[in-house]
Amino acid sequence: MAPTQASARSVDQHASSTPSPLSQDEPRERRWPLERVLFLMAGTMTALSAALSALISPWFLLLTGFVAANQLAFVAFGNCPSSWALRRYLGFRGAGER
Numbered sequence: 483m484a485p486t487q488a489s490a491r492s493v494d495q496h497a498s499s500t501p502s503p504l505s506q507d508e509p510r511e512r513r514w515p516l517e518r519v520l521f522l523m524a525g526t527m528t529a530l531s532a533a534l535s536a537l538i539s540p541w542f543l544l545l546t547g548f549v550a551a552n553q554l555a556f557v558a559f560g561n562c563p564s565s566w567a568l569r570r571y572l573g574f575r576g577a578g579e580r
Contacts, residue, residue: 515577524549
């Protein structure tokens with residue numbers, strides 16, 4: 483048997499013996515957890531606020547303060563307005579809620 487065939491066979495055997503991260507009962511769809519989406523939204527809004535404050539008006543830094551307040555609310559209470567909207571209207575769930 484050629485070395486490439488042997489290595490291909492060992493890779494196939496390893497792949498078949500490794501358990502799948504999803505069980506057979508769960509759908510194959512993978513969604514981002516709520517916390518990851520909130521991090522993405524906060525980072526995007528902070529970058530946008532910084533750019534707008536540098537180019538247009540320093541008053542756009544208030545947007546950064548609003549984002550920070552929402553992040554602190556999520557850490558302190560486990561919810562913020564964005565998390566409520568994402569859960570209710572888009573069906574996102576937290577990492578521990580799966």
